[in-house]
Structures are given as C-alpha cells and as structure tokens.
Amino acid sequence: MRILLPIVLALSPAIALAQSTAPAALADTQLADPTQEAAAKALMETLRCVVCQGQSIADSDATMAGDMRALVRQRIQAGESPIAIRDWLIGRYGDYISYDPPLSAATSLLWATPVLLLGLGVWIARASFRRRR
Amino acid sequence: MTRRVLWLPLVGFALLFAVVASGLMRPADRTVRSALIGKPLPAFSLPPLIPGKPGLSSAAMAGQGPRLLNVFASWCVPCVAEAPQLMRLKAAGVPIDAIAIRDTTPAIRRFLARVGDPYARIGDDRVSAVQLSLGSSGVPETFLIDGKGIVVRQYVGDIRPEQVDEILADFRKLR
Incomplete structure (x- = not known):
C-alpha cells in the first residue's frame, strides 16, 4: 500500500481529466417502440462517427457517437423521418457524415464506374466472341 | 497494334503506383469541417x-x-494547450464566448x-x-461569428501561437 500510494497520487490528475458526465439518456437505451427502434438503428448504421471516422455511430464506443445516437433516437421518437434527420446532419457536417453518398459532381465517378466497367466488359466479350467465329 | 496493347498492363500498374505513392506522400486531410460556414448560427440556448x-x-449573441x-x-x-492563445486574443480585445461539452461545475472551476x-x-x-x-x-474548436450572427470561419483543433495573428486579422476584418 505504501508503495502504491505515490503511484495513485501521481495518476490522480489523469483520472480527474477523464470525462465525468453520464452518457446521454438515449445513447445506449433502445426506444420502447420496436418499429421506431428499428428505424433509428437502420439510420445509425448509415451515419459516420466524426471522432472515429471508420465506424458508424451504431458501432462506435466514442462518447460523441453516443450523443449522436441519442440525437437520432430522440428525433425518431418525436416522429421525425430518418431522411429528415440525415439531411439535418448533412447540413451540419456535409456529405461526409453519411455512408450513403448522394449523386454529385464529386461522387459521379463512383456511381458511373460500375456502369462503365459493365460496358467495357460487354465490349471486350463481343470482340473476343467475334474473333472466335 | 498487339505490341502496343502488350504495354497496357504496365501502364495500368504505373498509374496505380502513382496514385498510391501520391497518397502516401500527401495523406488526405481527414479534418471534418462544419458545413455551416457562411450560414447563420443555429438557434440554441444553454444554461450557465x-x-x-x-x-x-x-439570441444573446446576436447584435x-x-x-x-x-x-x-x-x-x-x-x-x-490553447488557453494561453485565447488569453492573448482576449487581451487584444476579442470577445470570446464558450460552450463547455460534457462538463461539471467543479471541473470547469478547477480548469479556469x-x-x-x-x-x-x-x-x-x-x-x-x-x-x-x-x-x-x-474539442477544441473555435468559430468566428460576425455581427449579424453568420458563421464566418472555423478553426479546428487547438489554436497555436502562430495562429493568433491570423485570427486577430480575421476578427478585425469584420469590424
């Protein structure tokens, strides 16, 4: 104990620095209505956590992701549509917040590439079938 | 014709190599910026x-x-780390309002x-x-708000000593 005490004292400022407030009410609590909870869950899976950028807010343990889950559940509970909530967040953070990229000048290549590659495949296939004949 | 086609995979590889190398040399900026720049501050009211x-x-910030x-x-x-820079900005006459995220009264008292x-x-x-x-x-992030309540700029991350002059210039432009 006598050896431990200085270590504990040395660590105490670090402990004091840790967040001490409780998570938001609906961060980790499901909504009572299963349909609403399902809608909230589906939306949360398409929203990016801005702190831990590779995860959706449904998957992330970050406090801010918890606050975002609470925001989504509150608004769903209040009867707002998932599309409206997503648009509200895009208005704040830009398209980056959503894992479902809308069609725009920057993402047009992303949407067009599958079609272009399919066209290229058809063209190559046609050329090689012709040669065989 | 066939000879030239033979080079295509190598050209493809060189292109891919260039893309990957440039990504390694200049990593993309992963900062998430607010989309509210140039738009009015959203309505909010927070207790002391x-x-x-x-x-x-x-409402209290307007006008x-x-x-x-x-x-x-x-x-x-x-x-x-950014506190001394905020103190310098305040000393230079910049009014600073704050939003404390997930905090408690005793913790903020000790911090200040x-x-x-x-x-x-x-x-x-x-x-x-x-x-x-x-x-x-x-946190921390700092927004510059003009007299009409429009968000003019966002400074993401802690304000560095070398940023103070730039922020002061941005602020004086609005007066």
Whole structure:
C-alpha cells in the first residue's frame, strides 16, 4: 500500500481529466417502440462517427457517437423521418457524415464506374466472341 | 497494334503506383469541417455552468458585434494547450464566448483557475447537442461569428501561437 500510494497520487490528475458526465439518456437505451427502434438503428448504421471516422455511430464506443445516437433516437421518437434527420446532419457536417453518398459532381465517378466497367466488359466479350467465329 | 496493347498492363500498374505513392506522400486531410460556414448560427440556448458567469444563447449573441465561439471542455488536454492563445486574443480585445461539452461545475472551476478564464459567457452542453448542431466534431474548436450572427470561419483543433495573428486579422476584418 505504501508503495502504491505515490503511484495513485501521481495518476490522480489523469483520472480527474477523464470525462465525468453520464452518457446521454438515449445513447445506449433502445426506444420502447420496436418499429421506431428499428428505424433509428437502420439510420445509425448509415451515419459516420466524426471522432472515429471508420465506424458508424451504431458501432462506435466514442462518447460523441453516443450523443449522436441519442440525437437520432430522440428525433425518431418525436416522429421525425430518418431522411429528415440525415439531411439535418448533412447540413451540419456535409456529405461526409453519411455512408450513403448522394449523386454529385464529386461522387459521379463512383456511381458511373460500375456502369462503365459493365460496358467495357460487354465490349471486350463481343470482340473476343467475334474473333472466335 | 498487339505490341502496343502488350504495354497496357504496365501502364495500368504505373498509374496505380502513382496514385498510391501520391497518397502516401500527401495523406488526405481527414479534418471534418462544419458545413455551416457562411450560414447563420443555429438557434440554441444553454444554461450557465458556474455561478456569476452567464449561460449562452444564440439570441444573446446576436447584435453584439463579431466574436469567437470556443467549443471546449475541462477534460480536453489540447484545450489546456490553447488557453494561453485565447488569453492573448482576449487581451487584444476579442470577445470570446464558450460552450463547455460534457462538463461539471467543479471541473470547469478547477480548469479556469489553472489555465485562465478568457470567456465572457459559458453555456453548459451536457449531451453535445449544440456541438452537433454546429457541425463541430470535437474539442477544441473555435468559430468566428460576425455581427449579424453568420458563421464566418472555423478553426479546428487547438489554436497555436502562430495562429493568433491570423485570427486577430480575421476578427478585425469584420469590424
């Protein structure tokens, strides 16, 4: 104990620095209505956590992701549509917040590439079938 | 014709190599910026956190001239690092309002006693609700708001000593 005490004292400022407030009410609590909870869950899976950028807010343990889950559940509970909530967040953070990229000048290549590659495949296939004949 | 086609895979490889190498050399900027720049500050109203220091609402901020809005927390280490810069900005005559994220009264008191208090008002944002409505993705972040309540600029991360002059210039342009 006598050896431990200085270590504990040395660590105490670090402990004091840790967040001490409780998570938001609906961060980790499901909504009572299963349909609403399902809608909230589906939306949360398409929203990016801005702190831990590779995860959706449904998957992330970050406090801010918890606050975002609470925001989504509150608004769903209040009867707002998932599309409206997503648009509200895009208005704040830009398209980056959503894992479902809308069609725009920057993402047009992303949407067009599958079609272009399919066209290229058809063209190559046609050329090689012709040669065989 | 066939000879030239033979080079295509190598050309493809060289292109891919160039893309990957440039990504390694100049990593993409992963900063999440607010989309509110050039738009009005969203309406909000936050209660005070410490006695004697008023809370913060968008209505109270309107018509008071340009100011900085600092998003901070007592538990945030870079906020300690930027505190001297905020004190310098305050000394230069820049009014600074603040939103404290997920904080408690005793923790904020200790924090201000330790690093100084540049804030005119501090709003208590217990569940990051106002932070989310600002498009802020962490602490610290600072927004420059003009006299009409329009968000002019966002400074992501702690304000560095070399940024103070730039922020002062941005602020004076609005007056």
